[in-house]
Amino acid sequence: MAEKITPRDKDYSQWYLDVIKSAKLADHSPVRGCMIIRPNGYALWENMQAGLDGMFKETGHQNAYFPIFIPQSFLAKEAEHVEGFAKECAVVTHSRLMLDDEHGLIPDPDSKLEENLIVRPTSETIIWHTYSRWIQSWRDLPILLNQWANVVRWEMRTRLFLRTMEFLWQEGHTAHATEEEAVEETLTILDVYSKFAEEYMAVPVIRGIKTASERFAGAVDTYCIEALMQDGKSLQAGTSHFLGQNFAKAFDCQFQNKNNELEYVWATSWGVSTRLIGALIMVHSDDKGLVLPPKLAPTQVALIPIYRKDEERVSVLEVASRIESELKAAGIRVFVDDRDAFRPGWKFNEYEVQGVPVRLALGPRDVEGATVEVARRDTGEKTTVNQSDLTAHIQELLETIQQGLFDKALAERESRTTEVDSYDEFKTVLDEKGGFVRMHWDGTAETESQIKEETKATIRCIPLEDYDEDGIDPVSGKPSKGRVYYARAY
RNA sequence: CGGGGUGUAGCGCAGCUCGGUUAGCGCAUCUGCUUUGGGAGCAGAGGGUCGCAGGUUCGAAUCCUGCCACCCCGACCA
Structure with missing residues (x-):
């Protein structure tokens, strides 16, 4: 390939696409928003899968597989979940095609399905339908499952690996007898994700919790890892949700506890996707092309x-x-x-x-x-x-490189993380330097959305570490309990 | 859905304003010879219903009408 890679400082998005293309990671497909993952890209994904899968199993999880098709009625059962996903679903309505003289190949009207099937955008609904049949007693708990699968979300704007209509991921779905245990599970997985990002991908991450507006549709709390890209934008690299009893209630999933009482099951779900490949590219690569950490490189x-x-x-x-x-x-x-x-x-x-x-x-x-x-x-x-x-x-060199990539990315993130105490400074930093901006937040959705509207920056997370510090939200003037991470994001 | 743009070889494009005989260029591909310590050189070759459908004309990639597709910006995007 005699193709030149566009330098990062000239056009970052083009650089990203050029790197993918020249490293033969993926191609655009004939269907808008979908991608063909080429052998180089898929080998990378297989190495990621192997690393993560081992960690899931070490923490007591097993793999299973649920179907790609979900009855439309299932999606309607959890109110917030519907609202979050209804606008981006692929719907199967017919089961066969026929040749029509005028229009050529068309769906056979006689084959219209009794109930539409949704191509899964995520599997909570079908899994909780299933769990409600598997769980009767506290003795049936916990259930700790993961599945490796593809999902479809009908996105308006797509970018290779970062946001595609179909993507590959793993989704974990666990069921627990107590709230404490479910929360603990959520955090265990967050640890797995951060460890994977930092030790395998050499990508330093901020661990935190999402604000209500950024939360997963149907979750009580969404924990996340956020990574900073070389252009100063943040990327959500993984999420772990504490779902409370929302899905158990929607799918009537109850068990008898040790006190002989009926109780709804506590749930978590968590996932990372081929988006991680996008993160890997954007954190380490340079104007000459892809740079891979030795632990994940298909060829070292x-x-x-x-x-x-x-x-x-x-x-x-x-x-x-x-x-x-x-x-x-x-x-x-x-x-x-x-x-x-x-x-x-x-x-x-x-x-x-x-x-x-x-x-x-x-x-x-x-x-x-x-x-x-x-x-x-x-x-x-x-x-x-x-x-x-x-x-x-x-x-020795492979270890040195692995560590070197992480150290460089960490230094880059630290130099691009700024603490500010005024809204003016916030805007200046965002425009001139980018990166993470740590500022006090009063905890209200109003302030959050005002800032989003005026600056396009969102609260990436309320960090789990280095948070407690009383202060004043400079935008609203109201008291704040700590600094959150703001950034423009992918 | 609103605004703008583009469809010509595998990819990137020129040609279109002002219709003309065999549709061209770069990269890629194939063959041969010479090469091989940082993207080789030379010579030759193959590859096209000019997005689709109509219309005008002796003649359409070029003009007209309709349609389709894709891209960019916006809206939208746990």
Whole structure:
């Protein structure tokens, strides 16, 4: 691909799309708002799934699968839930097509369904319908399930990975006997999400709770992790909801507790999606293309053999293959690109654009001196390493890169987080610097929506850490219990 | 749904104002030779119902009418 990537400071959105395109992560589909996830993108998703899935299982969850179609009547049962999702549902009304002389292929009017089916925008309704049949006693609780699935939300404006009409995600749905246990579950998952974001994705996150206006439709409380992108905008990277007894009441899901009383079941739901890939791109990548953290990179090390004559080819490939075995034995995901159809320079560029953390070059000079050229994707730094030290060196380097990416992202976020005590300063910071702005909030929806209207900034969250501090909301002049995180967001 | 714009090769575009004979350019693709330590060079080749449907005309990518699709801004978006 001879395509140039638009620099970030010229056009950030275009840069984002260029990175995705040149790293071959995804394509636009013939259907507006949908995306084709290409092998490079899907491999990344598989690594994310593997990491998260392991953590879910460690915390006692099991996977299950519920159907993609939900009876329309189910969606009507929880009032706030309907309001939140009704405007963005794909509806199935017919079961077959027929050939019409005038119009060609049309839905067969005779096949109209008795009840419309909704393509799930999320699965609370069908799952709580099911739970109401599974749960009778406190002995049936808790239920700790997760499912990996696709969902559809008919969005007006879409962007690859960040907001698509169909996306892949995991959704956890748990049922508990007590409020305390459900709240604890919500927070356990928030921990899992922050740990995953920070340790695997190398993306630092703010953990917090959403205000009423940003809350999930049907939740009592929505906890979230928020990450700051390089353009100073915030991205909600994961949410964990305490649903109270709302869905249990809507689906009549009661159990007999230890006191022999009937009680509604307490619920949580939580999810992260392919949007995480968008976050990953926007936090680490640069004007040369994708930059991936080693823990999630499908290929951690790309080895490029260099040769001219046939006898060089033989000797170089022999060493390359030995290095490949050694690295693989150490659990490193290495790929030897011995394709003759492409030249070394082209390959160097290819792996840079695709974000492979470490590139090795091995030519006749190296074979002679028993060395390898090692290049880092994140810093561009090149060194020459003795073949005998290579495996240990790479292992250490991958950890260094992983940590380096996190440290850099954290430093960036900290430098872009500003505490302000006046509305004027708030606006100035937002326009000139972007990022998170920590300001006192009086806790009212009025102030929140006034600020949103005037500045397009929203309260990303009320943070769980560093919150308690009495003060005054500079917009309303009313007392405040602490500083919240404001930002313009995706 | 309101405002603006665009449909010509896989992708990006020119040509349209002022109709004319074989519709062109860049990238990509294919073949051959030379190349290979940072996106190779040269030579040749393949690839098009000009968004769709009508109309005007000897003749339409070009003019007229209708339709369709997509994009941008706004509205909307847990």
